[in-house]
Amino acid sequence: DTGVSQNPRHKITKRGQNVTFRCDPISEHNRLYWYRQTLGQGPEFLTYFQNEAQLEKSRLLSDRFSAERPKGSFSTLEIQRTEQGDSAMYLCASSLASSLHEQYFGPGTRLTVT
Amino acid sequence: LAKTTQPISMDSYEGQEVNITCSHNNIATNDYITWYQQFPSQGPRFIIQGYKTKVTNEVASLFIPADRKSSTLSLPRVSLSDTAVYYCLAPAGGYALNFGKGTSLLVTP
Numbered sequence: 001d002t003g004v005s006q007n008p009r010h011k012i013t014k015r016g017q018n019v020t021f022r023c024d025p026i027s028e029h030n031r032l033y034w035y036r037q038t039l040g041q042g043p044e045f046l047t048y049f050q051n052e053a054q055l056e057k058s059r060l061l062s063d064r065f066s067a068e069r070p071k072g073s074f075s076t077l078e079i080q081r082t083e084q085g086d087s088a089m090y091l092c093a094s095s096l097a098s099s100l101h102e103q104y105f106g107p108g109t110r111l112t113v114t
Numbered sequence: 115l116a117k118t119t120q121p122i123s124m125d126s127y128e129g130q131e132v133n134i135t136c137s138h139n140n141i142a143t144n145d146y147i148t149w150y151q152q153f154p155s156q157g158p159r160f161i162i163q164g165y166k167t168k169v170t171n172e173v174a175s176l177f178i179p180a181d182r183k184s185s186t187l188s189l190p191r192v193s194l195s196d197t198a199v200y201y202c203l204a205p206a207g208g209y210a211l212n213f214g215k216g217t218s219l220l221v222t223p
Contacts, residue, residue: 004157031209042201042213043158056210091157101148101205105157 004106025094035091136202
């Protein structure tokens with residue numbers, strides 16, 4: 001399967017700890033996106049990359065959040081000093097530059113902050 | 115950014131046609147209407163996209179009237195496996211998708 005993959009699938013952490021998630025996009029896709037989804041809500045956009053450049057960030061992406069895509073391939077999303085409100089599903093998606101809003105989503109990483 | 119409004123939930127029996135209508139009164143000239151489907155514990159999946167009139171693929175049809183202030187996603191002969199949340203989006207320009215709450219479709223035998 002050459003779809004978008006995310007690791008880990010589940011993460012339980014204590015408040016105040018740092019966590020890092022990884023996303024491997026579809027190989028030929030140069031755009032990569034991060035979203036957050038809480039129960040009963042649709043996904044909310046966090047940030048997106050075109051190749052290694054981070055081109056857009058949502059106001060939801062506080063200073064405790066940082067995302068990287070160092071070589072334009074996989075990406076990491078780090079949350080520092082986690083809070084209980086960070087508990088959510090973190091979704092990664094990728095797309096071709098030529099695509100008009102057709103994004104391919106991974107299965108997500110479910111974060112629980114205790 | 116065009117705001118979309120769609121029903122919170124719908125119920126259907128297996129084998130019926132389901133039509134989910136979405137209103138987007140302030141859609142911009144360049145906006146496309148895009149629909150995604152999401153099953154529990156999975157990421158959303160692109161279903162269909164259109165600009166005007168009718169678009170059909172192997173999964174669904176999308177009907178968009180001339181004024182483009184609304185659109186209807188049509189799922190023919192639904193099965194239990196079509197139980198999911200369906201999102202109507204009218205993204206503006208950029209690449210950030212705003213999903214809203216979607217329509218939760220429940221298909222029963």
